[in-house]
Amino acid sequence: MFLKNSNAAYKAPLDPRDAETLGMDAVATVQRFLSFRENNAETPLVALSALARELGVSSIHMKDEGFRLGLGSFKALGGSYAVIRLVLEEASKRLSRSVDVSELHTPEVAAVAKTMTVACATDGNHGRSVAQGAQLVGAKAAIFVHSGVSTERIAAIARFGADMIRVEGTYDESVKEAARVATERGWTIVSDTSWSGYERIPGLVMQGYTALVQEALREMSEPPTHVFVQSGVGGIAAAAAGHLAIALGDQRPVFTVVDPSRAACIVETAKAGHPVVIPHGEPTVMAMLECYEPSLVAWRVLSRVADAFMTVDEDDAIAVMKRLAYPAAGDPAVVAGESGGVGLAGLIRAISDPVSKAALELGPRSRVLVINTEGATDPAKYEEIVGQAPDDVLKQNAKVMA
Secondary structure (H helix, E strand, O other), X not given: OEXXXXXXXXXXXXXXXXXXXXXXXXXXXXXXXXXXXXXXXXXXXXXXXXXXXXXXXXXXXXXXXXXXXXXXXHHHHOHHHHHHHHHHHXXXXXXXXXXXXXXXXXXXXXXXXXXXXXXXXXXOHHHHHHHHHHHHHOOEEEEEEEOXXXXXXXXXXXXXXXXXXXXXXXXXXXXXXXXXXXXXXXOEEOOOOOEOOEOHHHHHHHHHHHHHHHHHHHHOOOOOOEEEEEOOOOHHHHHHHHHHHHHHHHHOOEEEEEEEOOXXXXXXXXXXXXXXXXXXXXXXXXXXXXOOOOOHHHHHHHHHHOOEEEEEOHHHHHHHHHHHHOOOOOOOOOOOOOOOOHHHHHHHHHHHOHHHHHHHOOOOOOEEEEEEOEOOOOHHXXXXXXXXXXXXXXXXXXXXXX
16 A cells, blocks of 8 residues: 555644654754763664665665664664653752753662653563663663563563563553553553653653664765655654654655554554554564554654655565565675564565655665664564574674675
């Protein structure tokens, strides 16, 4: 499915709230917060030159978030950042003065953090980020996981000391249960999706993601003409599209949102012109994108600055994982989890369809940016699909590139 943006809000200015959340001052704040993280480092921007030649475009660059802050996912930028912001804000209230991130590890801030519990629902990666942020500041974390989350992903969250709470049903049902329990117990819900009356904290999560976009822009010799970003509830796509629109203005790239065909809540929302909840169907291998209800804040952004929406199938996601692990001669290997390479899968599918290719104006001058949103965050599943363990893929790549 391919759909050009025909919403009434398309190409309208961003809502002032979203412009502030995703703007240049905001990304500067995120980068300053990151400078106080011990394991902070910019993630690689990988050039896939051989694949670009094969597809008939000028260049393809992939921002590889498989190395981000020790968590292996772009989500490391969002949940932990929001937790830190919220703890500092609470400390500012209680101490009756402005508390800066440079004071994060002082006894005064630690005493405040000890009294706080942050909670969220997760498919895996967002929960790890929230739990890591809580551990970093000394707060408690309660993470709600639905029945489809693997034991490996649960263990990866639990190692940060979080209390794990199982919820029967889907991701969306775990979101509702986390919000209900957090309200009852006075916990702070740190969700990466938003709903009516709950927007600011998901906005902070999205704000954290802007750092990866700004890093990519700094590394590219010319800005991208086309960007393909995968979507779950819409947060990473909206953060990228919104920040690019602000940073590049009239030179912003053609932005395409990519959904799994089995969980296409953003595509169906775009088709309807307003947020819709889609029925639960057969699970998708793209587990981190298996969402059936869009984030209201994310849709507010995407309705204005996304140019197109499309879906990819299960085979597309699996094929791109293998293609990145066993690349064309001259290209480096990239370890991408089941959801990580979906933006690239969207590009490949769009180019293979003459109608989509023409509508997006993809051609020899196109400079494409995609994001590997996760590495092998479930190593056993990765090895099952790709045929090698992620470490072996990287070792083999090192030999080839040498």
